[in-house]
Amino acid sequence: MSLEKFAPDFEGAEICPSPNFGPRKDDRAIDMLLLHYTGMDSGEGAQDWLCNEESQVSSHYIVHEDGRVVQMVRETDRAWHAGNSFWKGEEDTNSRSIGVEIVNGGHPASLPDYPESQMAAVVRLCQSILSRHSIPAAHVLAHSDVAPVRKLDPGENFDWKLLAQAGVGHWTEPTAISGGRYFSEGDTGQPIEALQAMFRLYGYRIEVDGVFDAQTKGVVEAFQRHFRPQRVDGVADMSTIDTLHRLLSAVT
Template identity: 90%
Template sequence: MMPEIFKADFETAEICPSPNFGPRKDDRAIDMLLLHYTGMDSGEGAQEWLCSEESQVSSHYIVHEDGRVVQMVREADRAWHAGNSFWKGEEDTNSRSIGIEIVNGGHPAGLPDYPKEQMASLVKLCQSILSRYAIPAAHVLAHSDVAPIRKLDPGENFDWKLLAQAGVGHWTEPMAIAGGRYFSEGETGQPIEALQAMFRLYGYRIDVDGVFDAKTKGVVEAFQRHFRPKRVDGVADMSTIDTLHRLLSALP
């Protein structure tokens, strides 16, 4: 049975309805915008997969390399894009978010650039979504933010700064990478506990137990991939810690 055709929420979007959606649980208000890359060989193949019942995945939108925007799920509905995820104490991020897939081969393809036409369309789409919903700047996130280790998209080559300059998302210029004290996997103690508490306060899923384990390293990498992308190594150096502290200080 073909999914029902609907009117686009974003006025210039084409429609390719996906059968993979459902109601938002508990009538959750939309307060999050999640960005993904497709990680596939072609945009058309990615769109076909997201619109196939077989895949059991979807997103509200896909933005092609030429800037074309296609809507697959109504914004009012719950698309299946985030999977096992967490932010600010809640696991069902699909019920509170709008998901955008951006056509890009991602890490499997060696992190190709995002074309200017694509980024320009993405900015307009995000601005349109933000005009309709009360989404805080710090809730414009990467898939990797809400699912560290498991997901890497949209990747460290994605231009979050460009989005922030257009009023989309939370950003501060990262501190330059230099020497000094750092924390890494295997360390324990109160400083690690304080670091974990900072990441948890920002929204990440992390245990505040004073042990810099593999999960903590994964959260540090996810943060670096979004906010300090020049070096993604899971080491909490002064650049990473200072950037996190300034982002926390800027929260309302």
């Protein structure tokens, strides 16, 4: 692939061309925006890795802690950022998405906060991307949404509410955590099947078999990280279920 410099799609972005890209399969239209954290010790180290042929990974953009935005792959090209992933019945997430890496040390250490300057830059970048592509609000997603269990980013400290207030993404104020009935790993039966069907309808990869297994727990955790970050425990309590139900009501 050619590594000559290209004009940035986002005004003001620096350019660091990555060799790790290809054509979008079947000229797939872009209808998803995926947000990641870098999970590395430094932003410069993460950027170097994403622009290194040896890594075999890339992203369209990286947003540094000071708000600096660097573009590595043209939006028209297919960056290699999502890996083994799934949303709404499709597995080739890379062919339908724009990927944004956000510099943050991530898990398993204590998840750092995202600085205000960085979040402001993420908002501006996402707004710009949405102005160029027909991406539904419910298709602005976390890496962990499309790859539950395997991925945790951008994590429970990421401010999805701030993005939604700026017109980016799907959000509802999470239902308050309280007592009542809940479901957890090992439970079985029709209520579990109904819960799985709701997650499947929203877009997650999950088997609708009435068994609350490790994959179901991972999907619950991914949902909580994005939409109910006050407690991420993989337990489908009434707060989690009601928040999911209200999100579904807004898109179906």
